[in-house]
Amino acid sequence: MGSAARTSTVRRETAETRITLTVDLDGTGRAQVDTGVAFLDHMLTLLAKHGGLDLAVEARGDVAVDYHHTVEDTGIVLGQAIREALGDKAGIRRYGFFILPMDEALARVAVDLSNRPMLVYQAEVANYMVRDFNIALVREFFQGLANALACNLHMRLEYGDEPHHVAEAMFKAFARALRMAVEVDPREGGAIPSTKGKL
Numbered sequence: 001m002g003s004a005a006r007t008s009t010v011r012r013e014t015a016e017t018r019i020t021l022t023v024d025l026d027g028t029g030r031a032q033v034d035t036g037v038a039f040l041d042h043m044l045t046l047l048a049k050h051g052g053l054d055l056a057v058e059a060r061g062d063v064a065v066d067y068h069h070t071v072e073d074t075g076i077v078l079g080q081a082i083r084e085a086l087g088d089k090a091g092i093r094r095y096g097f098f099i100l101p102m103d104e105a106l107a108r109v110a111v112d113l114s115n116r117p118m119l120v121y122q123a124e125v126a127n128y129m130v131r132d133f134n135i136a137l138v139r140e141f142f143q144g145l146a147n148a149l150a151c152n153l154h155m156r157l158e159y160g161d162e163p164h165h166v167a168e169a170m171f172k173a174f175a176r177a178l179r180m181a182v183e184v185d186p187r188e189g190g191a192i193p194s195t196k197g198k199l
Contacts, residue, residue, distance in 0.1 A: 027054025051175035079148025096181030105160025
């Protein structure tokens with residue numbers, strides 16, 4: 001793939017949110033995140049570390065209403081940035097998967113950078129609240145990301161009870177799966193990883 005930098009900066013402004021996000025797929029796990037939603041900041045910091053990417057996010061949203069728009073739109077912008085940073089996807093592994101334990105929780109994630117958006121998300125818990133954050137919004141984050149990145153993304157909570165652990169397991173498992181999928185595969189020789197010749 002050469003030495004071209006796999007980075008992107010995306011800005012999105014709506015009546016509900018203003019977001020600026022920069023991603024470097026070949027980073028070292030550094031994160032500088034300020035979304036106005038503390039739990040989302042925590043999850044994005046984990047994503048950067050375990051995804052092996054550098055991430056800078058500044059977001060302002062209508063959090064006085066609730067966290068929904070900020071969480072969803074941040075997922076959209078992250079998906080757009082990753083897609084732009086990947087370019088034509090020449091030489092990448094394309095597929096990634098990970099099974100991740102987080103104390104009593106176990107999450108399974110598989111991703112295909114296929115240019116076909118699809119999210120399958122299965123996670124049921126008895127308690128969805130982490131302080132004032134409803135972890136049902138984790139699905140909204142990844143729906144926005146999958147649509148904008150145009151990937152197949154399958155996420156399943158195998159089991160787990162504590163909502164913080166559940167959300168953390170899902171984010172970390174995604175990060176590890178993404179890290180695998182965007183990795184340059186020397187056996188590809190810079191080719192597009194598809195018999196179609198294009199992704």
